[in-house]
Amino acid sequence: MQKPSLELKGSSFTLSVIHINHTDLAAVANELDSKLAIAPQFFIGAPLVVNLGAITDANYNLAGLKDLLISRQLVIVGVTSAPTALIKQAKALGLAIIKSGKQSETQPQLPKTTKIVRQNVRSGQQIYAQNGDLIIVGAVGNGAEVIADGSIHIYGNLRGKAMAGANGDKNAVIIAQSLDAELVSIAGQYWLTENLQAHATSKSGCIRLAGDALTAETLSL
Amino acid sequence: MAQIIVVTSGKGGVGKTTSSAAIATGLALKGHKTVVVDFDIGLRNLDLIMGCERRVVYDFVNVINGEANLNQALIKDKRTPNLFVLPASQTRDKDALTKEGVGRVLENLGKDFEYIICDSPAGIETGAMMALYFADTAIVTTNPEVSSVRDSDRILGMLQSKSKRAEEGLAPVNEYLLLTRYSPARVATGEMLSVADVEEILAIPLLGVIPESQAVLKASNSGIPVIIDQESDAGKAYSDAVARLTGEEVEMRFVNEEKKGFLKRIFGS
Ligand SMILES: Nc1ncnc2c1ncn2[C@@H]1O[C@H](COP(=O)(O)OP(=O)(O)OP(=O)(O)O)[C@@H](O)[C@H]1O
Ligand SMILES: [Mg+2]
Numbered sequence: 001m002q003k004p005s006l007e008l009k010g011s012s013f014t015l016s017v018i019h020i021n022h023t024d025l026a027a028v029a030n031e032l033d034s035k036l037a038i039a040p041q042f043f044i045g046a047p048l049v050v051n052l053g054a055i056t057d058a059n060y061n062l063a064g065l066k067d068l069l070i071s072r073q074l075v076i077v078g079v080t081s082a083p084t085a086l087i088k089q090a091k092a093l094g095l096a097i098i099k100s101g102k103q104s105e106t107q108p109q110l111p112k113t114t115k116i117v118r119q120n121v122r123s124g125q126q127i128y129a130q131n132g133d134l135i136i137v138g139a140v141g142n143g144a145e146v147i148a149d150g151s152i153h154i155y156g157n158l159r160g161k162a163m164a165g166a167n168g169d170k171n172a173v174i175i176a177q178s179l180d181a182e183l184v185s186i187a188g189q190y191w192l193t194e195n196l197q198a199h200a201t202s203k204s205g206c207i208r209l210a211g212d213a214l215t216a217e218t219l220s221l
Numbered sequence: 222m223a224q225i226i227v228v229t230s231g232k233g234g235v236g237k238t239t240s241s242a243a244i245a246t247g248l249a250l251k252g253h254k255t256v257v258v259d260f261d262i263g264l265r266n267l268d269l270i271m272g273c274e275r276r277v278v279y280d281f282v283n284v285i286n287g288e289a290n291l292n293q294a295l296i297k298d299k300r301t302p303n304l305f306v307l308p309a310s311q312t313r314d315k316d317a318l319t320k321e322g323v324g325r326v327l328e329n330l331g332k333d334f335e336y337i338i339c340d341s342p343a344g345i346e347t348g349a350m351m352a353l354y355f356a357d358t359a360i361v362t363t364n365p366e367v368s369s370v371r372d373s374d375r376i377l378g379m380l381q382s383k384s385k386r387a388e389e390g391l392a393p394v395n396e397y398l399l400l401t402r403y404s405p406a407r408v409a410t411g412e413m414l415s416v417a418d419v420e421e422i423l424a425i426p427l428l429g430v431i432p433e434s435q436a437v438l439k440a441s442n443s444g445i446p447v448i449i450d451q452e453s454d455a456g457k458a459y460s461d462a463v464a465r466l467t468g469e470e471v472e473m474r475f476v477n478e479e480k481k482g483f484l485k486r487i488f489g490s
Contacts, residue, residue, distance in 0.1 A: 121378075
């Protein structure tokens with residue numbers, strides 16, 4: 001089969017953004033020239049996006065600005081944060097209207113929620129605190145599993161498995177009144193009972209990541 | 222309202238049937254009208270331990286299936302007034318127990334009895350789940366060894382999530398620990414877990430400690446629940462447990478190694 005003559009593919013690029021804070025073109029030209037004098041290679045030929053967020057004048061001379069930038073050998077690909085009144089003018093000048101990452105619709109972050117369990121977690125039971133910390137007021141038995149995207153605090157004996165930072169959070173910790181775990185893991189790094197026995201010098205403690213390795217700290221609880 | 226008590230364990234052979242027979246008999250001896258129901262379909266032996274195996278005509282499954290009514294299937298104990306046995310079927314499989322069927326039978330029993338003791342089969346399959354589903358109280362029968370304790374922990378998790386009370390958000394099932402086949406001498410040598418060890422892991426109130434005892438085997442061979450043998454340590458320990466179950470405060474016995482007298486030490490016991 002013949003290769004199609006064109007293909008559309010999504011890609012993302014890093015573009016420099018020039019913020020225009022003043023309507024006075026002469027003042028902008030002055031400051032631009034002094035910046036170009038310092039680091040011409042940084043600007044010349046590089047694609048630029050013009051941020052018009054500070055411009056409120058609906059009759060702003062956008063064409064004049066474009067000519068000014070072109071005369072300094074800058075390549076203008078579009079405008080961003082333009083007030084609605086200027087968007088038509090920008091389109092007429094052949095400039096793209098670009099939405100910045102912050103402006104575009106981002107997935108709303110779920111609020112962080114803490115899960116509190118006030119009983120023993122028994123063998124065969126599994127508890128998962130999604131997107132937050134897990135607090136157990138009780139023991140976690142052999143064969144039980146407690147998992148959290150955040151940290152895990154156990155006010156009791158940890159005999160089963162505890163997995164913190166299940167979503168990759170390397171700052172998550174596991175704190176237990178007594179650490180006799182079958183397995184502890186943070187952001188995928190894990191210790192089995194024998195590793196734990198080799199590292200943890202005391203019963204109650206805190207397991208966390210130092211770099212890419214787990215460490216155990218003594219805590220007096 | 223009758224109180225439904227399941228005698229359960231997870232692990233097999235820990236003494237559920239022995240305990241069900243003893244506790245049901247003990248409650249009846251205290252004047253409470255009591256029925257003990259065998260949920261171990263296909264492996265029935267409650268009727269053996271209760272000494273009524275020759276009188277089984279209809280069973281639990283017959284009643285569930287509407288092939289017999291309760292009065293036809295219930296066996297009245299010969300020795301103890303107020304005590305009845307609902308035997309299991311030896312010939313069916315465990316799937317004969319359905320939630321509706323079991324629920325209906327227990328509801329009907331509840332009209333007539335104060336206590337319904339459910340002798341659970343081992344494991345966590347249908348039979349065991351049906352036995353614990355309707356329970357108000359669970360007697361978690363545990364031997365002082367690691368695998369039994371772990372299975373008991375598992376069963377406690379089931380009680381907290383799979384029972385009717387849990388599913389309907391009612392008050393949770395009352396959970397009690399019954400430690401059976403306890404041998405203080407073997408605890409002292411470190412072969413067995415101590416009462417304190419097991420209590421620490423399972424963290425539920427202790428109903429009783431039943432010592433390892435020759436009397437248990439003797440009792441089941443003769444079809445007389447061991448609680449009838451009040452000379453025996455196991456019989457006394459079961460009586461204590463029944464007293465605690467009905468709210469009395471009784472001190473724990475048989476937890477510490479018996480100091481043998483000089484002659485006993487020389488001649489053995
Ligand atoms: N306190 C005791 N001392 C000595 N032997 C005991 C004691 N309790 C139970 N046994 C013995 O242990 C064995 C199993 O007891 P039992 O049948 O009551 O257990 P179970 O939990 O009902 O078993 P299953 O899971 O098969 O139903 C029997 O041989 C019984 O005699
Ligand atoms: Mg049994």
